Amino acid sequence: MNNIKFKSRIVIIQSNFIKGMNKLLNYIWAGMILFSVICAAATGRMEQLSTSVLSGASDAVTLVLSMTGMMCAWTGLMKIADEGGLTLLLSKALNPLMRRLFPDCKAGGPAVKAMCMNITANLLGLGNAATPLGIAAMQELKKNNPTQTADNSMVTFVVLNTASIQVIPTFLGTMRAQYNSAAPFDILPAVWVTSLCSVIVGLAAAKVMEGFSSG
Numbered sequence: 001m002n003n004i005k006f007k008s009r010i011v012i013i014q015s016n017f018i019k020g021m022n023k024l025l026n027y028i029w030a031g032m033i034l035f036s037v038i039c040a041a042a043t044g045r046m047e048q049l050s051t052s053v054l055s056g057a058s059d060a061v062t063l064v065l066s067m068t069g070m071m072c073a074w075t076g077l078m079k080i081a082d083e084g085g086l087t088l089l090l091s092k093a094l095n096p097l098m099r100r101l102f103p104d105c106k107a108g109g110p111a112v113k114a115m116c117m118n119i120t121a122n123l124l125g126l127g128n129a130a131t132p133l134g135i136a137a138m139q140e141l142k143k144n145n146p147t148q149t150a151d152n153s154m155v156t157f158v159v160l161n162t163a164s165i166q167v168i169p170t171f172l173g174t175m176r177a178q179y180n181s182a183a184p185f186d187i188l189p190a191v192w193v194t195s196l197c198s199v200i201v202g203l204a205a206a207k208v209m210e211g212f213s214s215g
Helices: 002-043 046-083 086-093 095-101 110-123 127-143 152-162 170-178 188-214
Strands: none
Touching (some): 002 046, 086 110, 095 110, 110 127, 110 152, 127 152, 152 188
């Protein structure tokens, strides 16, 4: 009974924290917009502000369109890999790691296969392509969780997906090339180190909190 009350309190705290952060972000964005308008009016640069807003919106649309082709191509390749049995091979290769991180999941099951595809997409730096795969994985994990609260496997997967290791930062490299970078992938060593550190710290924190919640 005490354990249930403790978990309920954690869920309430997390929910309140997320709501508070959303409000804070809204205040920050509204403050930045208001501050920009005031500064532009005070310095007589309203025309430059209007031009920047319009050009920024146009650049955003152009960037989205330029990235759409790459996302479609890689998402299609991931689907082909799934149909061709590559997910099964990946699940077998990652099985020792997945058993340690997700002991509650059946080895080679649908949830593990979906998570493996998500991990593969993240390894290739395809964050947007990894999103639908991550949603599919969460749906499979939810089938094994009858409660309305995220279990340990779901939390661990969210951490792993968010702080993913990137071997080839395809999305970031494409963006750098879009903005005329002479060497779009010269950031590889820094990406490897930072993503590895983020995964280690994230998983360690998740396991520590898992111990507290089960204690």
